[in-house]
Amino acid sequence: MSVRILIVDDEDIVIRSCKRIIAAATPASGGFDGAACKVDAAQSGAEALRLIEQQPYDLVVLDIMMPKMDGLEVLQQVKERHPDIDVIMVTGLSQITTAVKAMKLGAFDYLPKPFDPEELQRVVQRALEHRRLLSESDPAESASNARYHFENIVGAGPAMQAVFRLIAKCAPTNSTVLVTGESGTGKEMIARAVHFNSLRKDHPFVTVDCNTLSENLLESELFGHVKGAFTGAVATKRGMFEIANEGTLFLDEFGNIPLTTQAKLLRVIQQREFRPVGATAVQTTNVRLVAATNKDLKAMVAEGHFREDLYYRVNVFPIHAPPLRERREDIPALAFHFLKRVCGELGKPMAEISDGAMSVLTHYDWPGNVRELENVMQRAVILASDNVIRQSNLSSIVEMAAPAGVDVPRTSEDLKLAKKIAREKSVEDIERQFILETLKRNGSNVTRSAEETGMQRTNFQALMKKYGIRVRDTGADGAESDEPGDEVAPT
Helix, strand or coil: CCCEEEEEECCCHHHHHHHHHHHHHHHCCCCCCCCCEEEEEECCCHHHHCCCCCCCCEEEEEEECCCCCCCHHHHHHHHHHHCCCCEEECCCCCHHHHHHHHCCCCCEEEEEECCHHHHHHHHHHHHHHHHHHHCCCHHHHHHHHHHCCCCHHHCCHHHHHHHHHHHHHHHHCCCEEEEEEECCHHHHHHHHHHHHCCCCCCCEEEEECCCCCCCHHHHHHHEECCCCCCCCCCCCEEEEHHHCCEEEEEEECCHHHCHHHHHHHHHHHCCCEECEECCCCCCCCEEEEEEEEEHHHHHHHHCCCCCCCHHHHHHHHHEECHHHHHHHHHHHHHHHEEEHHHHHHHHHCCEECCHHHHHHHHHCCCCCCHHHHHHHHHHHHHHHHCCCCEEEEEHHHCCCCCCCCCCCCHHHHHHHHHHHHHHHHHHHHHHHHHHHHHHHHHCCCCHHHHHHHHCHHHHHHHHHHHCCHHHHHHHHCCCCCCCCCCCCCCC
């Protein structure tokens, strides 16, 4: 199917370079067919909008710094008129500043300058895959598997771009893959991306959590068992190596496999054959193995807790999932990605993230990584009293996002944003404390609190709503209602 792409940049040399990079992409390298792409170019925002009105485009690659009409303005108009067109922003400015603005306006992703050819090809591939999924005729498949394709592994920074390159290189092969990384970094997402971009994508992807099963149950789960093999084996059961035949078997928490099971697993990897528990006949299997662990397997080998031969059999193609604190540039895009998903699931209109709240998100260390960020965004959407996520909605992490971790601005744009964030944070902190202390002094009585401060009752209630403050938050004795605006009867 022919794909039409529009490159928008005021520099002719950049346009020519982007065209060459897109044309060089090939399916054999795990990418799209660049030769099948029709690539047009525009050197101004006005020209780009005119071309988009004249003919349909699947994708727009848009530079942010252009004279007269910058990329953000073009992006806004494109998404208003043609919301189905995906737009990739290209910028040399502060990544966080640009990401916040661009994602608010509906950009699919952003690519910081300077970028390698493979980085551009990767983000274009993700965008085209996203568009393909939207046009899928089978909504059930799209709903169950779409989140595991490239376009939903969010990351424009160098750490995740390196991961994307590794996935693209190993996916078309049958190599065993070992995904390492801390809990919550998205190791299963990487494993599924390997599968869904491989030649086995039309065959099963089967997951086994090696941390939740005892040794006997794990062997039965992996290899199956015959009827009567042990107490409780009332029927023959197929193992996951049989079920995943021709597809991919994902062994999560791989470092927790007992040593005796490791020996049997090694035989399957070497010989492609296994024996169900209690059986005499040997079965063969053709599976691709992807394993994941948050443990240091090499150290476990040295300590005698993991077989050295199995380690080298599995560690054929390692992929490391970086912790979120090492790719802070991706936090804005991830936050908006989860925000969009949560708002959709809850039936809420798409919310925004205040600059103060974004500062908290980007300077928190995220010990729970991407999984923790997803949970925090879900809680924030539920707590938000209006259509904006504020610092007060991030109470679970705001104290741990220490101001000392804020980066020193490097450009005038960074300085402007840092000052704006600092002003907003100060105002939000003062306003919130002002409301809480006033309510405490007045026994959580909203009317008396408003009168004491010289404010209209409705304005006082509006501030309470802004920061999600209920009378029970004040800790005053006698509080009988937890709804903003409900008063406590004087004692």
